[in-house]
Amino acid sequence: MSLSVAEKSYLYDSLASTPSIRPDGRLPHQFRPIEIFTDFLPSSNGSSRIIASDGSECIVSIKSKVVDHSVESELIQVDVDIAGQRDDALVVETMTSLLNKVLKSGSGIDSSKLQLTKKYSFKIFVDVLVISSYSHPVSLISFAIYSALNSTYLPKLISAFDDLEVEELPTFHDYDMIKLDINPPLVFILAIVGNNMLLDPAANESEVANNGLIITWSNGKITSPIRSIALNDSNVKGLKPNLLKQGFAMVEKYASDVVRSLENL
Amino acid sequence: MNVQDRRRLLGPAAAKPMAFSNTTIHTLENKSTSALPKNSECEQELSLHTGFIENCNGSALVESRDAKHQTSLITAVYGPRSIRGSFTSQGTISIQLKNGLLEKYNTNELKEVSSFLMGIFNSVVNLSRYPKSGIDIFVYLTYDKELQNKCLDDESQSKQIFSQISSLIPHCITSITLALVDAGIELVDMAAAGEVCGTVVSFIKNGEEIVGFWKDNGDNEDLSGCLDRCKEQYIRHRDLMISCLMKQKNLNI
């Protein structure tokens, strides 16, 4: 979407005024309505599809593999595909790198939850396909990953947990599956317009934003990675240090509500 | 069909190899005389050079060495040059980071850093002066070596590797700023950054404004302490850059 100079200046002034007036009438902390469907891909362990009200759409599929965790330390791998973008495009690679850091075992995810035996673990492959996106898709993708991981079922182990002495490969139950219980982090995106912070900026709001923040939320607190991000090329400016704190406070205040509503799916 | 590579300027058969004259670089070696030797990241030697690459508009070399690691990176600025395609009323910046001899970082991490740096320099360069043009910045990580650490268990070792790319970012910002000033590209302010335990904060306007924030490690415990320590490093880096440029351009305050 591209706005004219007059439209941009009108939008900027209304977003920067106190209180800010968003074009769709939302409150600063209010998300756009989203629709989530889970567990609809028969061939993957978990899946979800998320649709935002502006038509942005994203599909996430979770697959797993048994690996020797002494060899592979990274137990979650994210791959991002954005329709209409090359695999080596800047947005795609940036998104892949960021999401891998979000879901990095240790800080984001408790890797002991993926451990099968003393030797083997599940490795989770998260494949993200962004079918269409109008604003920055990172928040949408992380919601989709969250709901996909929360609807993931992995095969039930029937062999012994202690396999250090006995050379045997893990064997699984024929039908029984166990629900994956990890608490994946969520990623929030904030637009900064003037001295105002806006959660979940729409495309037109991103276009006039002075700056943006990507904030990760995990286990009830803000955690790394945190980034400032330029949401457009033309309007980017520095931000005052107190806006950073204001943004963190806003996420701290409303993130648990988002988590609750995603859990009640 | 003409498939000749027009970018390659082939000389005549009897051409001699190019010999560059000795460039008279005014170097500035600065050993930090920080009076606070309590934290190790303060004891950092920085060496800044500008304008040593002949065929680009501006260039900078930043070398840093502290107790933990040693880094050297070269930045070259080309442009403003014309860009094809649709009309743009202001300049476009592109930044590319490249691994040096050591293939240390994977490409998507480097791309993430370069898009972060583009965000910073979009707000620092006076882009409205450059309609229809592109400014291309190439950062080459010549080396980035981990100095011998005596006793580190596996966990802290992995943490060490994890924090490395963020320890590189302030030097990238320093060298890009220097190269842009050397190229005569208009900047609103000299951007520089500081890094504390995987958190990079880049400032302008004497620390009044943040142009970039990058956090890779840990939770959000001590934000203001972090900001203050980064601001100290920012001011140190900025003053160093200014005195280096003044020396190189033969200006005296």
Next chain:
Amino acid sequence: MATGFEFPRIAYPGKLICPQYTTENRNGDDIIFNYVCGPGTKLLRYEHNGAQLEAITATLIGTVRCDEEKRTDEEEEREATNPSTEEEKSVDKSSSDVSKRIVKFIRVSVVPVTNNDCKTSKDASNDFANNLPKEGDIVLTRVTRLSLQRANVEILAVEDKPSPIDSGVGSNGMGIIAASGGSGAATFSVSQASSDLGETFRGIIRSQDVRSTDRDRVKVIDCFKPGDIVRAQVLSLGDGTNYYLTTARNDLGVVFARAANGAGGLMYATDWQMMTSPATGATEKRKCAKPF
């Protein structure tokens, strides 16, 4: 020039140079110095102790220069229509019985230092970096392609100052003359952009912009040939690929051309639309620039 304000001598990006206005009382007259941003500076907004301030800030490294600007009547008229200045003017009138108020415009600029002992191509290219073609600029171009409607050119250099209508050849014979020689050559900054790499800015001279008379009967092929060096003026920034240029002025047009599509020797203008090769005596049609 005494402005009553101490300027820093040397500036670097981000260095505050001066506020927008300063005032001084000299012999009972109020003098207002209005500082205007020149090249290498930008007016930026700062917040200091909660108050918004605007200050002229350097964006380049170099020495600070300030020159008084003589505003033409036209410009002052334009200023007067600007509401903010109008307000000032009204204040001016109410207080005019008390004292006279003089407004002086001072252009503040940052000039990159050039080492005079080594005039390298690097310095020239630095000039080009901050002298991108803009409306009204005079540029030197090379013709790359012709069609019935237009001539495609690539921009090689930008002349630093737009020359006046009479080519600057005033009554004293001094000033900027055509680029073909003389002091005019000194005011050109040659771009580093190599045409071999296809990185130059491109332009279009439409057939109706070639000359100011008989515009609809212009034959482009009789005005330019590929390879000609053409002096032109920028009409507009144009679209994504091309600047729109014009040669509809006496001092604009072909300045250098070779005979026989580049195979022959250099030709010299004999009249407004004819060039002759002194070696062969052959003539070719061109839209010539005023040669001197």
